[in-house]
Amino acid sequence: MKTSNSQWKNRLAGQIAPGLVQELDVYENEVALRKQGKIDEKVFAETRLRRGAYGQRYDNGQRNDGKQTRKLEYPEAPTKGPNTLWDAPGMMRIKIPYGGVNAVQLEVLAELAEEYSDGIAHVTTRQDFQLHFVHIEDTPALMRRLAAVGITTREACGNSVRNVTACPIAGVCHTERFDVTPYASALTYFLLGHPDCQDFGRKFKIAFSGCRDEACALVRMHDMGAMAAMRDGQRGFELYVGGGLGTVPQQARLFAEFLPAEELLPTAQAICRVFARLGEKKNRNTARVKFLISKLGIEEFKRLVGEERQILAHDDRWTAYLKDIDTTLKEEPLRPSSLLEIKPAMPEGFAEWEKTNVYRQRQGGYATVTITLPLGDITSDQLRAVADISRKYIKETVRTTVEQNLVLRWIPQGDLPALYNELRAAKLATPGAGTIADVTSCPGTDTCKLGISSSRGLSGELRERLAEKQFVMDEAIRGLRIKVSGCFNSCGQHHAADLGFYGVSRNKAGYTVPHFQVVLGGQWQNNAGSYGLAIGAVPSKRIPETVDRITSRYLADKQPGESFQGYVKRIGKAACKTMLEDLMVIPEHDAAPDVYVDWADAREYTIGDIGVGECAGEVVNPIDFQLAACERESFEAQLALEAGDASRAARLAYESMLHGATALLKQRVPVFAEDGDTVVGHFRTHLVDTQLFHDPFAGAKFAQYFLKAHEKWELTVSPERAHQLVEEAQLFIEASHACYARMQGAKR
Amino acid sequence: MQHFRVKIFAQPVAVDFDPGPAIAVFHRWIQESELPELLIDVADYRHVPDGPGIVLMAHDAVYALDQTKGRLGLLYTRRSVDPAETAPARLQNALAAAHRAASLLEAEPEFAGRLRFEARSIEVSVNDRLLAPNTDASFAELEPVLRVAVDAEWGAGSYRVERSGSPRELLTATVSA
Ligand code: SF4
Numbered sequence: 001m002k003t004s005n006s007q008w009k010n011r012l013a014g015q016i017a018p019g020l021v022q023e024l025d026v027y028e029n030e031v032a033l034r035k036q037g038k039i040d041e042k043v044f045a046e047t048r049l050r051r052g053a054y055g056q057r058y059d060n061g062q063r064n065d066g067k068q069t070r071k072l073e074y075p076e077a078p079t080k081g082p083n084t085l086w087d088a089p090g091m092m093r094i095k096i097p098y099g100g101v102n103a104v105q106l107e108v109l110a111e112l113a114e115e116y117s118d119g120i121a122h123v124t125t126r127q128d129f130q131l132h133f134v135h136i137e138d139t140p141a142l143m144r145r146l147a148a149v150g151i152t153t154r155e156a157c158g159n160s161v162r163n164v165t166a167c168p169i170a171g172v173c174h175t176e177r178f179d180v181t182p183y184a185s186a187l188t189y190f191l192l193g194h195p196d197c198q199d200f201g202r203k204f205k206i207a208f209s210g211c212r213d214e215a216c217a218l219v220r221m222h223d224m225g226a227m228a229a230m231r232d233g234q235r236g237f238e239l240y241v242g243g244g245l246g247t248v249p250q251q252a253r254l255f256a257e258f259l260p261a262e263e264l265l266p267t268a269q270a271i272c273r274v275f276a277r278l279g280e281k282k283n284r285n286t287a288r289v290k291f292l293i294s295k296l297g298i299e300e301f302k303r304l305v306g307e308e309r310q311i312l313a314h315d316d317r318w319t320a321y322l323k324d325i326d327t328t329l330k331e332e333p334l335r336p337s338s339l340l341e342i343k344p345a346m347p348e349g350f351a352e353w354e355k356t357n358v359y360r361q362r363q364g365g366y367a368t369v370t371i372t373l374p375l376g377d378i379t380s381d382q383l384r385a386v387a388d389i390s391r392k393y394i395k396e397t398v399r400t401t402v403e404q405n406l407v408l409r410w411i412p413q414g415d416l417p418a419l420y421n422e423l424r425a426a427k428l429a430t431p432g433a434g435t436i437a438d439v440t441s442c443p444g445t446d447t448c449k450l451g452i453s454s455s456r457g458l459s460g461e462l463r464e465r466l467a468e469k470q471f472v473m474d475e476a477i478r479g480l481r482i483k484v485s486g487c488f489n490s491c492g493q494h495h496a497a498d499l500g501f502y503g504v505s506r507n508k509a510g511y512t513v514p515h516f517q518v519v520l521g522g523q524w525q526n527n528a529g530s531y532g533l534a535i536g537a538v539p540s541k542r543i544p545e546t547v548d549r550i551t552s553r554y555l556a557d558k559q560p561g562e563s564f565q566g567y568v569k570r571i572g573k574a575a576c577k578t579m580l581e582d583l584m585v586i587p588e589h590d591a592a593p594d595v596y597v598d599w600a601d602a603r604e605y606t607i608g609d610i611g612v613g614e615c616a617g618e619v620v621n622p623i624d625f626q627l628a629a630c631e632r633e634s635f636e637a638q639l640a641l642e643a644g645d646a647s648r649a650a651r652l653a654y655e656s657m658l659h660g661a662t663a664l665l666k667q668r669v670p671v672f673a674e675d676g677d678t679v680v681g682h683f684r685t686h687l688v689d690t691q692l693f694h695d696p697f698a699g700a701k702f703a704q705y706f707l708k709a710h711e712k713w714e715l716t717v718s719p720e721r722a723h724q725l726v727e728e729a730q731l732f733i734e735a736s737h738a739c740y741a742r743m744q745g746a747k748r
Numbered sequence: 749m750q751h752f753r754v755k756i757f758a759q760p761v762a763v764d765f766d767p768g769p770a771i772a773v774f775h776r777w778i779q780e781s782e783l784p785e786l787l788i789d790v791a792d793y794r795h796v797p798d799g800p801g802i803v804l805m806a807h808d809a810v811y812a813l814d815q816t817k818g819r820l821g822l823l824y825t826r827r828s829v830d831p832a833e834t835a836p837a838r839l840q841n842a843l844a845a846a847h848r849a850a851s852l853l854e855a856e857p858e859f860a861g862r863l864r865f866e867a868r869s870i871e872v873s874v875n876d877r878l879l880a881p882n883t884d885a886s887f888a889e890l891e892p893v894l895r896v897a898v899d900a901e902w903g904a905g906s907y908r909v910e911r912s913g914s915p916r917e918l919l920t921a922t923v924s925a
Binding site: 003011074115119132133378382463602603 | 771772778791794797805812827875879917
């Protein structure tokens with residue numbers, strides 16, 4: 001913690017908007033009051049979250065060091081939230097609306113990374129920046145320094161409207177209807193701190209896209225997504241609502257085929273009001289707007305929003321921004337356009353880099369250049385280098401991307417070789433943007449409290465292996481996308497990847513083994529047009545082999561012109577699973593101890609006092625077989641879904657949960673009838689009421705999937721409901737594995 | 749002057765030197781409470797060229813087998829401040845902590861014979877731009893503090909002090925024999 005913190009207020013006097021100064025003064029006071037114990041910890045937790053100050057792994061003061069769980073003995077102090085210690089390092093999320101960032105902002109980010117964090121700034125999958133290992137008492141000064149250069153962290157976390165994202169090539173793109181940047185910006189600042197957005201049960205994410213078919217903004221996986229559209233020469237948006245990833249991914253539903261631009265802000269406000277009024281507040285697990293829309297139905301939701309829109313008091317801001325729409329945020333080049341001259345002696349590596357990292361803009365003679373950031377990480381020195389470059393070649397027109405990279409817009413094409421040399425000097429000229437080597441990852445177990453497996457460790461490993469091979473790869477493989485999440489919450493957006501992975505764990509002979517679920521067939525194109533489904537869990541250390549296997553089979557077996565999604569669909573998920581079956585087998589601990597250690601870690605993944613008994617290597621508890629059988633049923637449910645048999649899919653999904661519950665109950669109840677009602681009764685008594693089945697973070701969420709499926713059982717179900725049940729069953733089985741580990745005494 | 753950073757440069761290493769084993773070493777240090785600070789966790793930044801390398805995060809300090817600006821070294825960054833300490837004492841303590849960690853690292857079997865630190869080549873920075881911007885005035889304030897601390901270790905007059913880094917960077921001095 002810096003002793004200079006209190007001095008920043010005076011130092012930056014006059015550089016921060018007065019309203020913002022007051023807001024930050026209030027926050028600084030709240031930090032002081034909480035330190036004195038004068039504010040309730042829950043209230044303070046939501047306060048800091050709404051300011052972007054987030055928790056980080058081990059902030060409950062406990063950490064397993066590979067041998068034992070140890071208490072982290074921080075100095076005596078209050079908590080900064082339930083079970084969250086004051087002195088434990090935290091994460092700071094910094095909102096970057098539509099990803100737009102200028103040189104001085106990059107320089108300040110560099111300073112903050114050095115002074116308050118560990119020298120690294122991290123670009124997230126939602127175009128934010130994050131700093132890790134930040135002390136809570138440093139956050140007010142950090143926020144003031146950001147505010148002085150026009151950046152807010154307000155509502156970066158918590159139950160609020162999160163960063164509004166947009167295509168990083170908006171305004172220079174060939175396929176866009178129009179530049180969505182000023183609309184994204186207007187909506188950001190209209191909703192920021194808006195009274196109608198302060199009472200949500202959960203977060204609300206918004207994205208803008210300039211067109212329908214490209215991937216850039218992933219509109220279909222957002223709570224609200226707007227795609228630019230034109231009608232009779234008038235600008236507007238094809239508006240979607242209720243998309244989301246997380247545990248139960250849902251494609252957004254069409255709200256309006258054409259919403260005139262002047263209706264964008266009031267309609268968003270009306271949507272927020274309906275969400276605040278009717279959205280779930282008590283159970284966080286069903287509080288996203290997608291659940292409200294599922295409950296009400298899209299037509300009823302639209303009707304309610306329409307009603308709300310009618311009674312909204314007029315606000316001039318709804319349309320005030322439109323009068324300058326073509327000049328606000330309009331970018332201009334710094335240098336005249338020019339064409340790239342291909343000379344015999346181009347810089348080393350230029351050709352490979354130019355092929356993947358350069359996009360020729362709609363404006364002739366200009367290019368947008370992608371700076372590939374490994375796992376979204378950039379050092380302070382590199383941030384300053386990007387700031388310098390952005391002043392030299394362009395008018396500081398830099399954006400972050402949802403693929404955790406940076407783009408420089410308006411580079412004269414003739415300057416590309418010189419720019420490449422400067423990027424190379426800063427170690428920022430890695431080729432392979434948007435290829436299989438450009439792996440996206442959430443923070444996972446590195447810093448996230450909910451992480452199950454090391455998504456960054458795995459992504460770093462994949463990146464290194466694929467970077468070496470990418471120049472000799474077939475184009476069909478090179479163009480695939482890999483996305484990795486550390487758990488089912490999908491922050492790495494694994495559902496929208498050709499090859500997606502999310503962290504899970506499995507048990508073997510008293511040990512817990514880090515795994516990743518393999519998710520195939522998701523679609524990055526069409527704004528995340530379709531999601532993949534889980535194929536099966538593979539030990540983390542076998543994932544690189546899994547990638548090799550899947551991609552080489554695709555290359556060998558694909559039909560002419562067949563896409564990866566098409567291939568996966570054609571051979572079916574059963575064949576995909578068969579392809580990986582040998583890799584799913586967990587070797588014995590003594591035969592392959594490295595499999596029991598996660599990537600980029602040295603600690604044994606399994607912890608606690610579970611001994612390796614003399615029979616542990618050979619004797620398999622029947623429950624292992626039973627849970628494996630449930631997984632098979634769940635998988636068959638996916639196949640039924642794929643074959644279009646929704647009723648069979650739903651039945652199999654339900655039965656897989658029933659059998660999972662039965663298997664667990666056999667550990668607790670000696671004899672019982674195995675019909676649904678009896679199992680549900682025992683399940684409630686022995687596993688739900690005792691909280692044994694509760695997920696440490698999601699609580700009773702997964703248990704409720706089963707209980708609800710049983711209560712509301714119907715023979716005929718819609719494909720949508722069947723899809724949901726199949727997803728829920730998969731998660732229920734993951735929770736069953738975790739519950740079984742807890743029953744055994746394993747810590748995870 | 750507070751929040752000192754001390755980097756002890758490594759002697760040239762083999763071209764294929766891999767800092768990766770520091771992950772296991774730092775985890776072991778946590779297990780065995782090898783350092784006086786409360787040790788929290790290990791972060792792997794090998795994927796970032798010229799970055800912080802492998803980081804051992806503690807409550808009061810950050811240790812790293814660091815590769816910033818392409819120079820391998822043991823970097824110690826003090827996070828907390830004891831208001832009762834004088835500036836030279838703070839720097840002396842930071843130097844001692846960095847040397848202790850560097851010696852331990854050299855002796856670890858994972859690096860045996862492959863990693864040696866220079867006895868007399870360090871970089872000292874002040875990690876607070878408000879209290880110590882990288883200006884002539886700040887450097888004039890830092891130098892005597894630095895000389896008191898380094899004299900005590902190396903002996904007066906046996907080394908050179910040079911200011912380094914651009915005004916945007918932290919106030920930094922390189923000290924070499
Ligand atoms: S996906 Fe899971 S592990 Fe990754 S950041 Fe989100 S919650 Fe954390």
